[in-house]
Structure formats: C-alpha cells, structure tokens
Amino acid sequence: MLEYITTGNWDALVSDCIVRIMIILLSWACAVASSFIDLWSGVDTAKALGESIQSDGLRRTVVKIGDYMRVMLFLLMFDLLGAFLSFYVMPFATMLGALSIILIEGKSVIENSRRKKSNSANIPDVMRQIVNAKNIRESKEVYEAILKELNNTKANENN
Structure with missing residues (x-):
C-alpha cells in the first residue's frame, strides 16, 4: 500500500x-x-x-x-x-x-x-419407566434394559 x-x-x-x-x-x-x-x-x-x-x-x-x-x-x-x-x-x-x-x-x-x-437424551424415558413400573417384574425389565443400553454404549465407544 x-x-x-x-x-x-x-x-x-x-x-x-x-x-x-x-x-x-x-x-x-x-x-x-x-x-x-x-x-x-x-x-x-x-x-x-x-x-x-x-x-x-x-x-x-x-x-x-x-x-x-x-x-x-x-x-x-x-x-x-x-x-x-x-x-x-x-x-x-x-x-x-x-x-x-x-x-x-x-x-x-x-x-x-x-x-x-448421547444416551443422556434417553434419561427422561428411563426415569419415566422406573417410576411407572408396577411390580418387581417390570422393574427388572427396566433394569435389564438399562444394562443392555450401557453395554451397547461401551461396545460403541470401543469401536
């Protein structure tokens, strides 16, 4: 310039x-x-x-x-x-x-x-399922679904 x-x-x-x-x-x-x-x-x-x-x-x-x-x-x-x-x-x-x-x-x-x-978007649904569980069997199903989701997340992170 x-x-x-x-x-x-x-x-x-x-x-x-x-x-x-x-x-x-x-x-x-x-x-x-x-x-x-x-x-x-x-x-x-x-x-x-x-x-x-x-x-x-x-x-x-x-x-x-x-x-x-x-x-x-x-x-x-x-x-x-x-x-x-x-x-x-x-x-x-x-x-x-x-x-x-x-x-x-x-x-x-x-x-x-x-x-x-991330899975944090699913937390409200999980909480709703836990609160709405009417008996031990439904509570167990929710618990198993949570474990399955956690295992899937760990598997995805390792890949």
Whole structure:
C-alpha cells in the first residue's frame, strides 16, 4: 500500500483498501455468525435433552462475542500497521483470528451434537419407566434394559 502512496497511484490505493475492508468485514461477520450458530446448537441440544432454556445462554453469547471483538480489534490494529509493509498483502491477522473463532465455535457445535445424540437424551424415558413400573417384574425389565443400553454404549465407544 505504501508504494501506491509514494507513486501517487490513488486508484490502486482505493481499490486495495476496499478489498482489505471487505475481507475484514467478512471475517468479522463470519466470527459473529459462528457464535450465533453455537447458540442455536446449544438451544437445540437443550430442547432435545428436555433441559430448561434460560436467558443465561444468550447473555453468555453476547459476552463471548464482545470478548471476540476485542481480540479482533487488536488483530485489526496489527493489520492496519502491516498494510504499510510491501509483503503484507492481505489482513492476515484478522483472517487468522476469525478462523480461530470459527474453529472454537465449530468444536462447541460438535460437542453439542454429541451431547444431543448421547444416551443422556434417553434419561427422561428411563426415569419415566422406573417410576411407572408396577411390580418387581417390570422393574427388572427396566433394569435389564438399562444394562443392555450401557453395554451397547461401551461396545460403541470401543469401536
């Protein structure tokens, strides 16, 4: 960018700035979107597990986005200074920061998905069966079903 300033190539300077700004805005938008996707995944998992959904999740998401944006501001400052170096052709720090946030949130979405698919989703049904057992025989059937499910889970984890 400095070479555009020294040579007076203002059209190239403006074009370069626009490209960098677009990349930065896209990076920031992807970082924020990944946080909201994680919120959506968490709410969906809580619903599937029969857990109550409270405003704490939304509050944590807003705080988390604020924390991410503070880090992204520091990375933006690095990119602004780097723009004057001839080899620093893109806002690499911002892109790396956004990629890191996306990976962190993606890991959280995967964890929510695993939690949703785990046997903890079956707990309310098991509890209902235990409470509704009318005699020893039905209680024994529920107990055997629980043992069978636990053995299946262990077998799946070993594979």
